[in-house]
Amino acid sequence: MSICCNTGSNIDGTTNMDIGYKTQNIDSKTTSSGTTNFLGSLNVNGAPVASSGSLANYVLKAGDTMSGPLVVNNTTASSSTSTGSFTTTGGISAAKKIYIGSDSNILGSEFIGPTQTVAVTKRVNIYGANPGGSHVVMCNDADQYPIMELMPYSHGNNGIFFDAYFTDPNWRSSSTGSNLGIYKQSNELRFYYNSGVAVGTNITWNTAGSINLVNGGLTWQKPITTSDTTDSSSISTGSMITGGGLGVAKNVYIGGSLNAVGNVGLVAANSFGGGTGVISINNRSVVPTTNNASGGILFVEAGALKFRGSAGTVTTIAPA
16 A cells, blocks of 8 residues: 655654555655654655655654665765765764765765774774785776785885785786885885786886885995986085995996095005005005006005006016
8 A cells, every 4th residue: 555645744753654565655845853764665756766765855863764775866966064965964874885976075084994093184094904904906997907006014014016916925017017116124115126027917026225214224236327417526516426435346437537635545454654645555466467458557566666568567666
């Protein structure tokens, strides 16, 4: 059977519209200061919505319940907390999924997982197991592969990755072009890279370098190149400047002049005799046995300064 209300219906108590779970027809504005339970189907203005409810200008009161979906056909967009097709001055709880077809504007904080007690406002809080965390993956509609992934695994073990994604226990490629990871491992900030890895296949990360987060030291395992061409005319000019010393384990090639404000020492552990602007040469470790066809070789042997010419003649320039 049906219940038809062609005029307004004011309900001050509790009304259960469950007559055999049949159809309820409401053609005018209905308000309730008590509780209204819609247990069957609900027709609004003659338009049926099976097992659902839709009331023009209806104000829900405390305790109102509905067994079927609540359908709001009004299409008013929301531009504030008091506009839109459905508004409430309180909160909304959903035990299952929520789908939002357009933008979501959050004026406060958003919590995914249990609430957090640290007093930080206007943020998105995402929680997961420790360790493990809740990874945040960002994609677009070009393909299914992530463009970027945030990996909050645990304290001292977290990072951000570009064109790469994590499928336990492996990192996989989202692009055959290149992949990049910036990762905090304990007290180091590490920089990982690779390229040419097929999409969807495992990445073996290469380490470019790291920053020590305790002392700020930079350790780099790959060449550092600067395209700046500024020439040096002092200790504070040039394309690369350091306020400390420079240690080089292998060869150094200089395309211009070598200017030393202090002393120049050849071979380790030189003594400059208290002088400044001098050159100190240690005794040779191995005597030269071949010639420099384009010039000569200067060396010190047993404290004496010697010169080996291009023909192999060794001349003592200054005795010990």
